[in-house]
Amino acid sequence: MVPNGTINGILFDKDGTLLDYAKSWLPVNRELARIAAEGDGELADRLLAACGMDPVTGHVVPDSLLAAGNTTEIAEGLVRAGSPLSVAQLVERLDPLFSSAARSAVPVTDLAGFFRDLHGKGYKLGVASSDNERSIRETAERFGFAGYLHYIAGYDSGHGAKPEPGMVFGFCKATGLAPEQVAVVGDNNHDLHMGRSAGAGLRVAVLTGTGSIASLSEAADHCLNDITELESVLPRLQAV
Structure with missing residues (x-):
């Protein structure tokens, strides 16, 4: 200092x-999990939890992937947690989602x-x-x-x-x-x-x-x- x-x-x-963050990104997080899970609701909840968000309360853990990660890091975390998509596929789909989020932020x-x-x-x-x-x-x-x-x-x-x-x-x-x-x-x-x-x-x-x-x-x-x-x-x- x-x-x-x-x-x-x-x-x-x-x-x-x-x-x-809460007003702008919780709906986006749910959508990215839906994308990563290819519509499987149970898997989407597991992916959210693995990346730092409680799927019920919406609480996001400080410094977790969803709190601080970039698109590639989040994609890698989703794949590790069980997403059937590849990291490259997820980055290709998530970057436009994040850009469009500006409209509802x-x-x-x-x-x-x-x-x-x-x-x-x-x-x-x-x-x-x-x-x-x-x-x-x-x-x-x-x-x-x-x-x-x-x-x-x-x-x-x-x-x-x-x-x-x-x-x-x-x-x-x-x-x-x-x-x-x-x-x-x-x-x-x-x-x-x-x-x-x-x-x-x-x-x-x-x-x-x-x-x-x-x-x-x-x-x-x-x-x-x-x-x-x-x-x-x-x-x-x-x-x-």
């Missing part, structure tokens, strides 16, 4: 951070206004997600904040996957910032560990995803209820 006033860029996770706040305010203060802004890049771009367009972003990275953008540091380094290259000038904001430990391995100046956890204070506090400098508290927690942040 660096002193306030030295953060000039903010790199956000998408699902569970900008989007309410629920934001945690007015994202256009939120990003407009940060952009107006001079911050460099980016989104780094374990989802595919197309889905991030469609989400940004739908909620009106695409024009405020300096950087977008998905698992398929060539920067590596979380919790590797590549997405942070890509943000730094795109913005001219050093890692210690960057705050990483996310809802699970993949985000926070990515920030730590990259040497990010600040790691901020939010509770609008699958993580909890108990699961996130060790790797986070701050745990917030949601992204709207970011500036109130860091009132002296000023971009240059």
Whole structure:
């Protein structure tokens, strides 16, 4: 953690951070399990459980595959748990599902206004997600904040996957910032560990995803209820 006033860029996770995870992704998770099970309801429930979601309550285990995995990792987990489809077949079917999910996603706040305010203060802004890049771009367009972003990275953008540091380094290259000038904001430990391995100046956890204070506090400098508290927690942040 660096002193306030030295953060000039903010790199956000998408699902569970900008989007309410439970409202946006529980129906998608059920659909991906149905696809992976080829319509077999009992198998779909077993696949959900194996990947981290209780098929009855909808609770998703923090840092599980469904909480933090990218498409390939989820596909591999589904195959290990008994899906009759191959990893390649699942990736081919799940990526479009995840992209279309942007149309029914629920934001945690007015994202256009939120990003407009940060952009107006001079911050460099980016989104780094374990989802595919197309889905991030469609989400940004739908909620009106695409024009405020300096950087977008998905698992398929060539920067590596979380919790590797590549997405942070890509943000730094795109913005001219050093890692210690960057705050990483996310809802699970993949985000926070990515920030730590990259040497990010600040790691901020939010509770609008699958993580909890108990699961996130060790790797986070701050745990917030949601992204709207970011500036109130860091009132002296000023971009240059």
